[in-house]
Amino acid sequence: MKKLVIKSIAIFSGLLVGLTSCQKEEISYFDSQFNSVRFSSTDDYDAETDIYKGGYSFLENPFDEYGEYELPLVLIGSISDRDRMVEYMIDEEETTAPKGSYEILEALIPADSLKGTIKIRLYNTEEIKNGQSHSLYLRLKASADLGLGPKEYITATVSWNSDIIAPPTTERYKWITYNSLILSSLPPTSTSTTIYSSNALKAIVAALGWNDWDDMEAHPELIQRPAYYNYKYIADYRLIMSDKSYEAYASKLANYLQKYKKEHPDEPLVHNEGNLKGQSIEARSY
Structure with missing residues (x-):
């Protein structure tokens, strides 16, 4: 009987040690002071x-x-x-x-x-x-x-x-906005994509803060025009045409490009693709 009692005590002690060990390991995982x-x-x-x-x-x-x-x-x-x-x-x-x-x-x-x-x-x-x-x-x-x-x-x-996606080629009014802001030989109301460069689009986004044209909450006044909400970085030309606000946007872009040129005299901001590749990015003037 003594042997049985001793064995029982030993087993119980082993379980206690094992339980204590698990508790210590678990506590140490979260730090001994629980911090x-x-x-x-x-x-x-x-x-x-x-x-x-x-x-x-x-x-x-x-x-x-x-x-x-x-x-x-x-x-x-x-x-x-x-x-x-x-x-x-x-x-x-x-x-x-x-x-x-x-x-x-x-x-x-x-x-x-x-x-x-x-x-x-x-x-x-x-x-x-x-x-x-x-x-x-x-x-x-x-x-x-x-x-x-x-x-x-x-x-x-x-x-x-620095990912950015160009407007779909089918979005003609987005391309008109782009061409109304970026200086080229194209007419400002052109729907052509030939002068597109991601650097120029990034300059537009940076200068005008355009990054939410797909957000109805940001532009609740357009709630009845869901077709205008299908691209994030360029305003639909129909929104800026009637009041000629594209003129003010082009002027703001020009100021941004001029400031950039002063701050980065040795790093000209140029088109990185398209028919104007390698040329300086410039804004239209009206």
Whole structure:
């Protein structure tokens, strides 16, 4: 009987040790003090891949040297009266961004906050300007201050590019708007696509802030004209024809191009495709 009691005690002790070990392992995963960090589960979080997927485009500021993006972090645990640095690693196998195309400026949970950020500077490289994309993969690491949150929320990727899509060739009123703004030998009401260049379209978007012509909420006055909402970056010519507002838009584009020329004397803004390839981008005057 003594042997049986001893064996029972030994088994119970083993279970207790195993349970304690599991509890310790589980607690350490979220840090011994329950202070841990993870990425936020906002709309950019992809539940199918367990990766926070951020994106940035130079489309609306195509000639800037760099842009900045912030990956949102969440603190699990108690706030602190001091900033806490967040450790991370770059996944070299998954990352396609070359060295020097990005710079991580900061990774921390600020004092007295349950939220933090990883701030990244993304450079507008020649590859980006020529239509390629870069991707950066990061994975959070445990530190002396902060443990790791659930493994489903510790990986993130940021991709950046300068993608833009030309209006469909069938959208004649979009092409009239383009030709009414960009100087060429064509008449301003031409529907031709022969002088199109993505650089010129990007200049229009940057100068005029045109990036929501497919959004009915942004333009509720056009709710009865659904055909006007089928392209994002160019206003339908019928919207700017009657009041001749295309003249004001062309003037605003001209000011933007003049300012760009002053700020970038050694980097002329030229058409990168079409019949005007290699020539300076200029706005019409009325």
